[in-house]
Amino acid sequence: MIFSSQTSFRNAALALTLFIANGAFAQSQPATTAAPNKDVLKARLAAQEKRTNLLLDEIKAADSRIENQIDDLLKTLRMVGDSKDSRTKISRMKQDTIDKLQRSITYYQQKRAWLQEELRRPTYNLTADEKRRIIARFDERIEKRVNQILDMNKTLPTHQDYERYKSSGDTTWDGSVVYSESEDYKQNQRLSSHTNTQRDKIIKGLQTSIDRLDRQNRSLAELQARSTDPEYRLASLEEQRKNDELLKARRAQLSEVFTAPALPTRPISGSEAQALDRTMQQSIASLRRDLTTFFQRYTVWLGERSSVNNLKAALK
Numbered sequence: 001m002i003f004s005s006q007t008s009f010r011n012a013a014l015a016l017t018l019f020i021a022n023g024a025f026a027q028s029q030p031a032t033t034a035a036p037n038k039d040v041l042k043a044r045l046a047a048q049e050k051r052t053n054l055l056l057d058e059i060k061a062a063d064s065r066i067e068n069q070i071d072d073l074l075k076t077l078r079m080v081g082d083s084k085d086s087r088t089k090i091s092r093m094k095q096d097t098i099d100k101l102q103r104s105i106t107y108y109q110q111k112r113a114w115l116q117e118e119l120r121r122p123t124y125n126l127t128a129d130e131k132r133r134i135i136a137r138f139d140e141r142i143e144k145r146v147n148q149i150l151d152m153n154k155t156l157p158t159h160q161d162y163e164r165y166k167s168s169g170d171t172t173w174d175g176s177v178v179y180s181e182s183e184d185y186k187q188n189q190r191l192s193s194h195t196n197t198q199r200d201k202i203i204k205g206l207q208t209s210i211d212r213l214d215r216q217n218r219s220l221a222e223l224q225a226r227s228t229d230p231e232y233r234l235a236s237l238e239e240q241r242k243n244d245e246l247l248k249a250r251r252a253q254l255s256e257v258f259t260a261p262a263l264p265t266r267p268i269s270g271s272e273a274q275a276l277d278r279t280m281q282q283s284i285a286s287l288r289r290d291l292t293t294f295f296q297r298y299t300v301w302l303g304e305r306s307s308v309n310n311l312k313a314a315l316k
Contacts, residue, residue, distance in 0.1 A: 038315065045311040052304040059301055062294045067144075069287050073097075073280065074148055078155045081265030084187050086273035091194040093277060094156060098149050098198060100284070102205055104291075105145045112138040119235050120223075124306040125313070128231055132238075139242070143249075150253060153202055154263045157191040160184075199257060206254045213243045213250070 082090045166182045224236040
């Protein structure tokens with residue numbers, strides 16, 4: 001008998017197991033703590049950059065399609081106006097469109113503010129130049145939306161001096177002329193009410209933007225005074241310069257709301273207005289889906305770009 005007891009058998013089995021684990025089998029296992037060599041890192045970096053660039057190309061193409069869709073929708077809407085038959089249908093569509101453009105500005109501003117914070121407290125590994133270029137693209141979109149709103153506002157009907165009452169062509173028993181309220185006057189009152197409401201909202205939006213830019217500049221000046229990071233101080237100075245330019249633009253746009261001449265439109269019938277509304281609603285629903293997909297891809301791209309920069313840092 002080789003093993004005289006159960007205990008000695010277990011001890012021998014344990015010894016054999018340890019020998020196998022630490023000996024011949026262990027030699028074939030890769031070291032888990034060893035850093036990847038440069039060739040591996042370069043291959044990973046090349047694959048990651050290719051994936052990131054393809055995603056960026058998709059984002060750029062989607063952005064171009066979205067902007068073309070918006071431009072086409074606004075071009076159509078700017079060309080038409082209300083008639084007595086459509087009453088205020090087109091004006092209400094224009095108001096709704098302006099509201100959507102204003103909401104998109106708010107969304108871009110939120111994304112922009114997040115990137116500004118990224119410059120100060122990074123969570124993604126993005127270079128300062130990459131962040132500034134993304135911020136500049138958001139700035140372009142914000143300014144484009146503001147100008148689209150102002151252009152749409154110019155096509156809203158303005159007040160016209162119509163006589164409130166006009167002769168109906170009838171006379172009373174004593175020969176007095178019968179007057180009735182003018183349809184032109186009533187239509188103008190309806191349209192002017194929508195225009196005045198929309199103009200007040202645009203004025204409020206521009207004034208809010210002016211106040212926000214003033215607050216930002218004061219906050220940037222305080223942060224810059226406390227910061228010891230030269231790169232952040234430089235970025236703050238650049239942001240203040242941009243804000244000063246935007247303040248001039250906003251004040252000019254505020255003046256434009258009151259002074260810009262109205263753009264001519266073609267009055268359309270009630271049935272045309274209904275058909276246009278249906279077409280617009282379908283296009284807007286499609287556009288909303290495209291925008292959701294666009295920003296989802298953009299978020300993915302930020303992570304992918306951050307991974308590229310991590311790999312570049314590992315190669316160094």
